[in-house]
Amino acid sequence: MATPTVASRLTRLGDRPLRTRSLWSDAWRSLARNRIAVLGLLIVLLVAFIAAFGPLITPYHPDKQDLDNVKALPSWEHWFGTDQLGRDYFSRILAGARTALIVGATVTFLACGLGILLGAAAAFYGGLTDLLVNRALDFALAFPKLLLASFVNAMAKPPFQNTLDWVAAVTGLKALNDTVMADYVVVLGALGLVLWPSYARLIRGQILSLRERDYVIAAQAVGAKPWRIILRHLVPNALGPIIIAITVGFGEAMLLESSLSYLGIGIQPPGSSWGQMISNSLDQWRYSPHLVAVPGLVLALAVLGFNLLGDGLNDALDPQRRR
Amino acid sequence: MFRYVLLRLLYLIPTVLLVSFFTFAVGFYGPGDPIKVMMKENWNDEKAYQALREKYGFDRPFLVQYADYMVNAAKGDFGRSVLRVMPVRDLMFPALGVTAQLGLLALVSLAVFGIGLGVLAAVKQNTWVDYLIITVSIALQSVPVFVLAPILMIIVVLQLHLMNTPAGWDGILSSKVILPVFLLTGIALLTVVRQTREAVIQARQSDYVRTARAKGLPERLVLWRHILKNALTPVLTTLGLLTGWLLTGSIFIETIFSIPGFGSLYWGALKTRDYPVLIGTTLVVAIIIMLTNLIVDLCYSLLDPRVRVEQ
Numbered sequence: 001m002a003t004p005t006v007a008s009r010l011t012r013l014g015d016r017p018l019r020t021r022s023l024w025s026d027a028w029r030s031l032a033r034n035r036i037a038v039l040g041l042l043i044v045l046l047v048a049f050i051a052a053f054g055p056l057i058t059p060y061h062p063d064k065q066d067l068d069n070v071k072a073l074p075s076w077e078h079w080f081g082t083d084q085l086g087r088d089y090f091s092r093i094l095a096g097a098r099t100a101l102i103v104g105a106t107v108t109f110l111a112c113g114l115g116i117l118l119g120a121a122a123a124f125y126g127g128l129t130d131l132l133v134n135r136a137l138d139f140a141l142a143f144p145k146l147l148l149a150s151f152v153n154a155m156a157k158p159p160f161q162n163t164l165d166w167v168a169a170v171t172g173l174k175a176l177n178d179t180v181m182a183d184y185v186v187v188l189g190a191l192g193l194v195l196w197p198s199y200a201r202l203i204r205g206q207i208l209s210l211r212e213r214d215y216v217i218a219a220q221a222v223g224a225k226p227w228r229i230i231l232r233h234l235v236p237n238a239l240g241p242i243i244i245a246i247t248v249g250f251g252e253a254m255l256l257e258s259s260l261s262y263l264g265i266g267i268q269p270p271g272s273s274w275g276q277m278i279s280n281s282l283d284q285w286r287y288s289p290h291l292v293a294v295p296g297l298v299l300a301l302a303v304l305g306f307n308l309l310g311d312g313l314n315d316a317l318d319p320q321r322r323r
Numbered sequence: 324m325f326r327y328v329l330l331r332l333l334y335l336i337p338t339v340l341l342v343s344f345f346t347f348a349v350g351f352y353g354p355g356d357p358i359k360v361m362m363k364e365n366w367n368d369e370k371a372y373q374a375l376r377e378k379y380g381f382d383r384p385f386l387v388q389y390a391d392y393m394v395n396a397a398k399g400d401f402g403r404s405v406l407r408v409m410p411v412r413d414l415m416f417p418a419l420g421v422t423a424q425l426g427l428l429a430l431v432s433l434a435v436f437g438i439g440l441g442v443l444a445a446v447k448q449n450t451w452v453d454y455l456i457i458t459v460s461i462a463l464q465s466v467p468v469f470v471l472a473p474i475l476m477i478i479v480v481l482q483l484h485l486m487n488t489p490a491g492w493d494g495i496l497s498s499k500v501i502l503p504v505f506l507l508t509g510i511a512l513l514t515v516v517r518q519t520r521e522a523v524i525q526a527r528q529s530d531y532v533r534t535a536r537a538k539g540l541p542e543r544l545v546l547w548r549h550i551l552k553n554a555l556t557p558v559l560t561t562l563g564l565l566t567g568w569l570l571t572g573s574i575f576i577e578t579i580f581s582i583p584g585f586g587s588l589y590w591g592a593l594k595t596r597d598y599p600v601l602i603g604t605t606l607v608v609a610i611i612i613m614l615t616n617l618i619v620d621l622c623y624s625l626l627d628p629r630v631r632v633e634q
Contacts, residue, residue: 036458138338139345142609144567146574147589151605154593155349255467262469263574264594278469282579285473286481293477296470304465311461 027240030316037312043305051101054094061091073290080294083281089291093298095272100254100302103187103267107253108246110192115199116242122200123207133200140197145252146259152190153265160186183267191256195249202245206238213237240317244310251306258299274299331617342609343396347389350602401603406595411603414588419607421492422577422584426569428500429507430562433515436508438558441519442551448524460516463509468575472506490581503576510572511565518561522554529553556627563619567612 031037065087074081080089122133140148164182167173210216210233219229258275260266267273274295281291376382380391392402401411444456463471479502493499526532527550535545573586581587585604592600 036454135337135341139341142338142342142613143605144571144608144612146571147567147605147608150593151346151601152349154596154601155598251465255465258467259469259575262467263590275467275469282469282473285477289473289477292470292473296467296474300462300466300470303467304462307461307465311457 027313027316031312034312034315036308037316040305040308040310040312043301044309047097047101047302047305050094050097054097058088058091058094060088064088081288081290083277083291089277089294092272092277093274093295096274096277096295096298097302099267099273100257100299103184103191103257104250104254106188107191107195107257108250110188111195111249111253112199112242112246114192114196115201116203118196119200119203120207123204123211130204133204137197137201140194143194145194146256149190149194149256150260150263150265152193153186153260156190157182157186157265179268187257187260187266190260191253194256195253198249199242199245202241203238206241207234210234210237240313244313244317247306247313248310251303251310254299254306255303328621331620335613335617338613339610342613343393343606344389346602346605346609347392348385350598351385351388396603396606401606402599404592404597404600406597411599414600415585415603415607418583418585418588421582422570422573422586425500425503425507425573425577425582425584426566428504429511429569430565432504432508433511433565434559434562437512437515437562438519438555440512441516441558442523442546444516445520445523445527446546448520453520456516457520460513464511464513466509468506468510468572469579471509472502472576472579475502475506492582492584499580503580503582506576507569507572511568514565514568515558515561519554519558522557523550526550526554556623559626560619560623563615563622566615567608570608570611 031041080093083089083092118133118136122130143151161179161182213233216229216233219233224232257266258273258278261273261275262279264276264279266275268276277295278292278299281288285292373382380388383391395402399412401415403410404414407414440456440460444453447453466474490499531553532545532549535549536542540548570585573582573584574590575586576582577584577586578590585608588600589604591597592604
C-alpha cells in the first residue's frame with residue numbers, strides 16, 4: 001500500500017474524530033505519576049470511606065459510656081483506648097470523621113455556590129454589582145477567617161438557639177430541640193460566610209481574564225453562540241483552578257471546624273468532633289498523651305491528604321507546569 | 324504618589340464603616356443582655372437593671388449607640404469590659420504590644436527560613452531536597468497548631484528535657500519564646516517557601532539571567548544580583564500579608580503557652596461572652612489588617628518600579 005499523501009491524511013482527519021489527548025486524561029495521567037498526590041488521594045478516599053461506612057464497622061456506639069474503664073490505654077478491645085467517660089476512642093474517631101466530612105462538604109458546597117454566583121454576577125454585570133460584590137469581598141477579607149468565624153459563631157449561637165426553642169415550643173416539633181443540629185447550622189453558616197470570598201474572587205478573576213483570551217475572541221469572530229463559548233471554552237478553562245480551590249478549601253473547612261470545636265464554640269457534646277476531642281484532653285497531655293495525639297494526628301493526616309491532593313492537582317491541571 | 328496614598332486612605336473609610344457596623348450590630352443583637360451578665364446572680368432586680376441600663380446607655384436606640392461607640396473608638400475608647408471592670412483599651416493595648424513582639428519575631432524567622440528554604444528548593448528543583456522541603460512545609464501547615472504544640476512539648480520537655488514547660492511572657496530575649504515562634508513560623512512557612520520557589524524558578528529561566536551567565540558572571544553572583552533581587556520583591560510583600568495568619572495563630576499559641584497577648588484576650592472574651600472586649604478586639608484586628616494591606620501595596624510600588632501606579 002502506498003504511503004498516504006498529506007491530502008488524504010487531512011481528509012481522514014476530517015472523516016472521523018481523532019482520538020485526542022484531552023486536558024482531563026492528560027491531567028489524570030500526570031496526577032497518577034505524582035506519588036505524593038496519589039498518597040493524598042488515597043487518604044482522601046479513606047476518610048470518605050470511613051465517614052460513609054464508619055458506623056457499620058464501629059465496634060461500640062460512640063456515645064456509650066463505660067465509667068469503670070476510663071482513660072484506658074490502647075488495647076485489643078479498644079484500639080485507641082477510651083476517653084474520660086470510658087467511651088471507645090476508635091468509635092469516636094470514626095464518628096468524628098463523619099462530622100468533619102459533613103461539615104467540609106456542606107461548607108464547601110455553600111461557599112463555592114455563593115462564590116460562583118456572586119463572582120460570576122460581578123464579572124458579567126460589572127458596574128454597581130461589581131462594586132457591591134467587591135465591597136463585600138473587602139469586608140470579608142479584612143478579618144482573619146478563624147476570627148470572623150468564631151466571632152459570628154459566638155454571637156449568633158444564643159439568638160439562634162432561642163429562636164429554635166421558641167419555634168419548637170410553638171409548633172411542638174421535638175426535632176428542633178436537638179442542640180447538635182443547632183450547632184451544625186451555626187457552624188456551617190459561619191464557615192460558609194468566611195470561605196465564600198476566595199471562591200468569588202477566583203471566579204471573577206477567571207471570567208474577566210478568560211473573556212479577553214484570543215481563543216474566545218476568535219470563537220466570537222467566527223460566530224460561535226454564547227452558550228457554545230461558555231461550554232467549550234470558558235468552563236473547561238476555568239474548571240481547573242476551581243477544582244484545586246475546592247480541594248484545598250475542603251481541607252481548610254475541616255481544619256476550621258476543628259479549630260472552632262477546639263475553642264469550644266463548634267460542635268458541642270454529645271456530637272463528636274476531632275477538635276473537641278483534642279481540647280477535652282489537652283490539659284492531660286502529660287498523663288494520657290494518646291488522647292491528644294490520636295485525634296490530632298488523624299485530623300492532621302486528613303487535612304494533609306487534601307493539601308497534597310490539591311498540590312498535585314495544581315501541577316496536573318496546569319498544562320504549562322506539567323513536567 | 325501622595326494623591327494615590329490619600330485616595331487609598333479615603334477608599335478605606337467605607338470598608339471600615341461596614342466592618343464596624345457589622346461587628347457592632349452582631350455584638351448588639353447576638354449575645355445575651357450584657358447588663359444581665361454584669362449583674363450575675365442579682366439579675367432579677369428590675370430596678371437595678373433599669374438603672375444600669377441607663378448608666379451604660381443601653382436604653383438608647385441602636386443607631387445612636389453605634390454612632391456614640393464609633394466616635395469614642397476614634398478617640399481610642401472602646402468601652403468597658405463587662406466582666407473585668409476596666410476599660411477595654413487598657414486590656415487591649417498592652418496585650419497587643421506582646422503579640423506584636425511575638426509576631427515580629429515570627430516574621431523575621433519566616434523571612435530567614437521561608438526565603439532560605441524556598442531558594443534552596445528552587446535551586447535544587449525536582450530533586451529530593453526540593454520534595455523534602457515542600458512536603459515538610461505542607462505537613463507543618465496541615466498539622467493544626469493546637470496539635471503540634473502539645474506534641475512538641477511532649478518531645479522537647481518530656482523526652483529531651485531541653486527546657487521546662489514554657490509558660491508566660493518574659494520579653495523576646497527569654498528562651499520561652501522559642502517554641503511559640505517556631506509554631507508561628509510553621510503556620511505560614513508553606514506560603515513563603517512556595518512563593519519564593521516559584522519566583523526563583525521563573526527568574527532563573529528569564530533572559531536577563533541567561534545574559535548574565537553568557538557574559539561569564541559566576542553563578543553565585545547571578546543568584547544574588549539578578550535572580551534574588553527580582554524574585555524577592557513579591558515575597559517580601561507577601562510577608563506583610565501574613566499578619567492575619569499570625570494573629571489567628573496567636574489565639575492558639577498564646578492560650579497554650581499562657582502568653583498574655585491579644586490572642587489570649589480574645590479567647591478569654593469569647594469564652595466568657597465579654598462582648599465589649601470581643602467587639603473591640605475584632606474591630607482592631609480588622610483595622611490592623613486593612614492598614615497592613617495598604618502599606619504592603621504601597622511598599623510594592625516603591626520596591627518594584629514596574630508596578631508604579633498610574634494615577
